[in-house]
């Protein structure tokens with residue numbers, strides 16, 4: 176099938192490569208010339224394991240080509256995926272749909288009447304209906320618009336795209352269902368559930384899923400707050416409740432909380448949209464989910480102050496700065512915000528991260544960057560583990576202890592073998608665990 180993928184950020188670039196891997200003829204459309212040039216040269220402009228190797232393969236197979244805007248070639252496609260971003264609006268919690276609206280309107284000038292348009296971007300419920308009206312008016316015929324949310328996670332994006340838990344489509348026409356079934360046929364052949372829904376439900380599935388995931392994380396982090404003042408251990412608690420199959424043990428890792436380009440802005444956007452619809456109170460609890468999450472960052476700043484007293488001139492080493500491992504994404508990263516706040520309080524924060532130091536240089540140049548782990552920790556008065564890269568689990572606390580000034584570490588992700596670190600003379604402050612008293 177001939178398809179276009181409009182917008183080549185994390186979602187679009189991954190989806191374009193995935194579609195090429197399924198054997199389709201894919202045209203990636205991206206107006207940002209820097210991003211486009213990089214992708215066309217087979218170089219992924221961000222870190223994503225597996226996708227970096229799959230991209231040049233897709234290009235050399237001839238299945239994936241790129242262009243900066245629509246033309247006769249892309250106009251002949253049978254299916255167009257809209258993958259542009261919906262960031263948080265500046266100065267508001269609402270999702271900014273400007274790019275989706277612009278992409279849909281531009282596409283409407285080019286598409287053929289039988290083409291299907293599948294929106295994959297995360298949008299406020301009701302967006303697709305507005306887009307359909309606008310596109311139909313511009314195209315001069317009823318556009319086959321569908322909503323087909325994407326559930327990929329950074330770090331495992333390609334794998335998630337090719338082996339999803341489910342494929343969700345919201346449609347207004349049987350033709351859209353047929354075309355989407357056809358494009359995903361190789362995935363469906365493996366038994367992947369295909370859910371045919373109405374459009375508002377399909378739009379809601381995505382934000383509801385992210386809201387649920389965020390709630391799970393904040394639930395366990397709320398328990399961590401209670402554990403911290405009652406002598407309990409939130410990690411052991413998560414394990415104990417997780418054995419109940421109705422609760423499950425996933426997404427109950429306590430620590431400095433969730434960040435990234437999706438969960439934080441999606442829960443805020445959801446609240447804003449529900450308020451517009453007059454049902455704000457239904458999802459009011461998501462404000463608490465957000466607040467619990469942000470309080471974990473405050474907690475680390477408070478811990479640093481109580482360990483170091485005045486932060487002026489104190490050397491702090493941050494291990495990991497991306498919002499999660501296997502990603503160089505710094506959007507709303509808890510480790511980044513903590514580093515920036517400690518710097519603002521006078522600390523000299525040196526960051527180590529396996530892949531994120533280059534984007535960090537642009538994003539937050541006031542932070543010191545060090546590629547060598549031992550050099551990054553040399554002279555540190557305090558070490559904070561901010562991202563659970565496997566590199567940090569493998570640190571030898573004895574060797575590591577030789578370079579720092581003070582053997583104190585805040586385990587912001589609860590991944591360290593605490594007794595082993597304590598045996599090497601470290602004071603370990605693990606969020607939600609009280610182990611520093613032990």
Ligand code: UGA
Nearest residue numbers: 325326327328329392426427428432433434435437498499
């Ligand atoms: C999230 C969803 O998991 C995807 O299903 C969704 O498709 C994606 O957003 C999106 O909307 O595009 P992602 O942002 O890549 O994916 O990252 P997650 O794996 O969800 O992790 C989010 C944050 O939660 C990270 O900062 C992670 O460290 C944190 N987290 C995760 C915890 O603090 N505890 C946990 O138990 C799990």
